[in-house]
Amino acid sequence: DTGVSQDPRHKITKRGQNVTFRCDPISEHNRLYWYRQTLGQGPEFLTYFQNEAQLEKSRLLSDRFSAERPKGSFSTLEIQRTEQGDSAMYLCASSLAPGQGITEAFFGQGTRLTVV
Amino acid sequence: RKEVEQDPGPFNVPEGATVAFNCTYSNSASQSFFWYRQDCRKEPKLLMSVYSSGNEDGRFTAQLNRASQYISLLIRDSKLSDSATYLCVVNENYQLIWGAGTKLIIKP
Numbered sequence: 001d002t003g004v005s006q007d008p009r010h011k012i013t014k015r016g017q018n019v020t021f022r023c024d025p026i027s028e029h030n031r032l033y034w035y036r037q038t039l040g041q042g043p044e045f046l047t048y049f050q051n052e053a054q055l056e057k058s059r060l061l062s063d064r065f066s067a068e069r070p071k072g073s074f075s076t077l078e079i080q081r082t083e084q085g086d087s088a089m090y091l092c093a094s095s096l097a098p099g100q101g102i103t104e105a106f107f108g109q110g111t112r113l114t115v116v
Numbered sequence: 117r118k119e120v121e122q123d124p125g126p127f128n129v130p131e132g133a134t135v136a137f138n139c140t141y142s143n144s145a146s147q148s149f150f151w152y153r154q155d156c157r158k159e160p161k162l163l164m165s166v167y168s169s170g171n172e173d174g175r176f177t178a179q180l181n182r183a184s185q186y187i188s189l190l191i192r193d194s195k196l197s198d199s200a201t202y203l204c205v206v207n208e209n210y211q212l213i214w215g216a217g218t219k220l221i222i223k224p
Contacts, residue, residue, distance in 0.1 A: 033212065040124075042203050042214035043160065056211065091159055093212075104150055105205075105212055107159040 006092050006108035013082055013115055020078045021111045025094030032075050033105060034067055035091040043091055049075060050097055082115045089113075119143065120206050122215035129194055130223055136190045137218045139204030148207040149187045151178055153200045154217065160203055163189075194222045 005024045013019050025032045030051050035043035046065065047057045051072040064082075069075040079086055089112050093105040122139045129135045141149075149166035164171065166187050170179040177190040191198055199222045204215040 035214075040216070042120075042216040045211065045213075048211070089157075104162045104165060106162065110159050112157075 004092055004094050004106055004108035006090075006111050008111055009109060010112045011114070013113070015084060015115055016081055018078065018080045019082055019113065020076055021090055021092075021113075022074060022076050023092030023094075023108055024074045025092070026106060027073075029094035029096055029106075030072070031095045031097040031105075032069055033093045033095075034075070034077050035093065037089045037091055037110075046077070046090075079113075082113075084115045087113055087115045119208070119213045120204055120215040122202075122204050122218045124216060124218060126219040126221050128221050128223060131194060131196055133194050134190065134192045135194055135220065136188055137202065137220075138186050138188045139215050139218075140184075140186045141204075141206045141208075141213075142185070143206070143208045143213075144182075144185060146206045146208045146213075149178075149180055150205040150207075150212075151176075151187075151189050152203040152205060154203055155200050163202070191220075194220075196222050196224060198222050 007022045033048040034046040037043045045058050047067050049069040052069050064080045067077045089110045091110045092108045095105040096103040119142050151163040152160040153163045154160040164178050166178040166180050175192045179188045201217040201219045203217045206213045
């Protein structure tokens with residue numbers, strides 16, 4: 001399978017615990033995005049990387065959230081001290097970013113987080 | 117005003133009918149546009165890119181109107197399997213800005 005993969009698919013955690021999600025993008029894609037989606041809403045932008053550089057982080061993202069892409073390949077998203085409001089589907093996507101504009105983004109199947 | 121707006125629906129449409137929905141965007145400098153389809157509790161999947169000249173893929177036609185800042189999606193001869201949420205996406209300053217989606221329900 002050469003698509004975007006995310007792990008785990010589901011995560012249930014107690015409030016206050018830390019969680020980490022992993023995303024493996026399509027191998028030739030240099031751009032990687034993290035989104036959060038709740039029921040009835042479109043994906044909400046969290047952050048994105050171009051290769052290993054984190055170029056932008058949403059103002060909505062609290063300092064409990066951190067993302068890395070150390071070698072420009074896979075990425076991790078960590079949420080510290082989880083809160084019930086963090087319950088959502090966390091989606092990772094990747095795309096090519098040529099000189100101008102971007103190409104279509106392809107999504108992983110997401111990690112569904114439930115904070116109890 | 118939201119950057120990308122869509123009518124949330126739901127659009128209830130009989131099988132075989134033609135349905136169209138629009139998506140408006142606020143940034144006139146937006147560079148590229150896409151339609152995605154999302155089934156319940158699944159990830160969004162690319163349906164089609166939207167080109168300036170408009171493009172067609174089988175029963176699906178996408179158009180861009182830069183002057184009025186909207187894109188449209190037309191589905192002809194709708195099938196039960198077309199039931200899903202359709203998300204409009206705009207590339208703005210190298211970021212993808214998403215609409216909240218339009219829910220489409222095709223009824224037999």
